Amino acid sequence: MLTxxxxxxxxxxxxxxxxxxxxxxAGAHETLAARTGLGAxxxxxxxxxxxxxxxxxxxxxAAAARIRSDSKALVVxxxxxxxxxxxxxxxxxxxxxxxxxxxxxPDIFFAGNNLSxxxxxxxxxxxGDRDFSVNVISKSGTTTEPAVAFRLLKTLLEDRFGPEGAxxxxxxxxxxxxxxxxxxxxxxxxxxxxxxxxxxxRFSVLTPVGLLxxxxxxxxxxxxxxxxxxxxxRLDARALAxxxxxxxxxxxxxxxxxxxxxxxxxxxxxxFRFVGEWWKQLFGESEGKEQGGLLPVTLxxxxxxxxxxxxxxxxxxxxxxxxxVFDTPxxxxxxxxxxxxxxxxxxxxxxxxFDINRRxxxxxxxxxxxxxxxxxVVHVPKLDAYHLGALLHFFMLSCGLSGTxxxxxxxxxxxxxAYKANMFALLGKPGYEKQGAALRARL
Ligand code: PA5
Numbered sequence: 001m002l003t004x005x006x007x008x009x010x011x012x013x014x015x016x017x018x019x020x021x022x023x024x025x026a027g028a029h030e031t032l033a034a035r036t037g038l039g040a041x042x043x044x045x046x047x048x049x050x051x052x053x054x055x056x057x058x059x060x061x062a063a064a065a066r067i068r069s070d071s072k073a074l075v076v077x078x079x080x081x082x083x084x085x086x087x088x089x090x091x092x093x094x095x096x097x098x099x100x101x102x103x104x105x106p107d108i109f110f111a112g113n114n115l116s117x118x119x120x121x122x123x124x125x126x127x128g129d130r131d132f133s134v135n136v137i138s139k140s141g142t143t144t145e146p147a148v149a150f151r152l153l154k155t156l157l158e159d160r161f162g163p164e165g166a167x168x169x170x171x172x173x174x175x176x177x178x179x180x181x182x183x184x185x186x187x188x189x190x191x192x193x194x195x196x197x198x199x200x201x202r203f204s205v206l207t208p209v210g211l212l213x214x215x216x217x218x219x220x221x222x223x224x225x226x227x228x229x230x231x232x233x234r235l236d237a238r239a240l241a242x243x244x245x246x247x248x249x250x251x252x253x254x255x256x257x258x259x260x261x262x263x264x265x266x267x268x269x270x271x272f273r274f275v276g277e278w279w280k281q282l283f284g285e286s287e288g289k290e291q292g293g294l295l296p297v298t299l300x301x302x303x304x305x306x307x308x309x310x311x312x313x314x315x316x317x318x319x320x321x322x323x324x325v326f327d328t329p330x331x332x333x334x335x336x337x338x339x340x341x342x343x344x345x346x347x348x349x350x351x352x353x354f355d356i357n358r359r360x361x362x363x364x365x366x367x368x369x370x371x372x373x374x375x376x377v378v379h380v381p382k383l384d385a386y387h388l389g390a391l392l393h394f395f396m397l398s399c400g401l402s403g404t405x406x407x408x409x410x411x412x413x414x415x416x417x418a419y420k421a422n423m424f425a426l427l428g429k430p431g432y433e434k435q436g437a438a439l440r441a442r443l
């Protein structure tokens with residue numbers, strides 16, 4: 001199971017402060033578990049890995065098997081919490097180059113997460129004349145980005161396979177009863193999966209929102225859920241020494257109170273990039289409220305040491321850094337011997353890249369700590385489905401705890417609506433006419 005090393009944080013925050021925070025952590029945990037806090041109606045993710053609907057899950061695995069057998073590509077249409085979790089898991093376990101690999105699972109394309117015409121046209125071109133399916137994921141069904149992409153791809157499917165063939169290739173993940181997509185799915189008789197009422201988008205990766213595309217990509221979803229379920233049990237411990245989620249939530253809360261305003265999440269595996277994007281939404285949307293909250297930022301290391309390393313070492317000292325480290329090598333690739341030694345690297349010959357990467361992490365950790373950036377290190381035993389499931393649950397619980405201690409509602413996102421109202425007004429959506437003229441005058 002994962003562990004948290006917060007040794008370096010004690011330079012900025014005393015051990016005493018950690019133990020003094022324990023009652024507050026216990027209170028926050030109890031508030032979450034008893035469902036009495038702000039946004040409590042959206043905390044079903046807390047027990048989901050043990051409570052999900054087994055019959056729906058079996059149907060989901062059958063749908064994923066069908067997609068794998070009848071499609072060379074799957075287009076996953078969704079934005080924010082309706083796509084980041086799936087992409088995070090597929091890239092972490094299947095590689096950022098998943099689509100380029102030789103495999104017996106379909107290519108996965110993510111659409112509906114922007115409004116770029118060239119992006120969507122390119123996906124359509126990359127699918128070419130191959131058989132494909134669509135998983136449209138939207139709680140409301142009216143979010144502009146996925147709704148526009150779905151119109152286009154639905155038309156493409158209907159042109160290619162006819163209305164009945166298209167119907168069999170469209171899977172809708174949406175609200176169980178309400179919303180535009182639910183209505184459309186029922187009219188058109190698409191196979192549907194439910195976005196649970198009590199789980200918001202950014203906490204939904206282990207629901208059908210994430211699981212259908214993840215299963216279609218061939219990831220072992222049983223192991224992913226088992227990892228989350230085991231983490232759920234272990235992270236229910238109500239003591240700082242026993243609960244890594246408490247330790248992480250405590251470190252970031254105390255550092256925030258000590259004046260840090262930016263949390264940088266770093267990882268030394270490039271395939272982790274979209275877990276970082278998922279983490280950014282999780283913490284940013286949960287805590288960025290009432291003019292407060294740590295700004296979540298991500299680094300891909302070692303690449304970003306050559307672009308952001310200078311700032312990390314000597315820029316504004318408002319940073320804390322959280323590093324996710326995988327402790328087991330997944331590849332034994334090592335540096336070859338070169339008789340010429342023109343690059344002077346023979347001192348590394350025979351050494352595994354895993355070990356060189358590890359020394360890079362250790363050197364960077366010490367440099368950043370010496371430079372005044374406290375580091376919290378999350379050690380994960382291995383990068384596989386089981387441990388990734390545990391890590392996802394760990395981050396969600398830590399987020400619920402620290403958001404509760406921050407005193408905000410960690411489970412709503414009222415600020416996301418502001419841009420939408422302006423965009424609708426500028427697009428001339430019926431009902432928004434008055435605001436449109438006023439907004440245009442300001443541009
Ligand atoms: O976390 C969230 O709630 C958001 O990111 C939503 O998932 C996102 O806005 C998409 O909304 P919808 O699923 O209604 O299309």
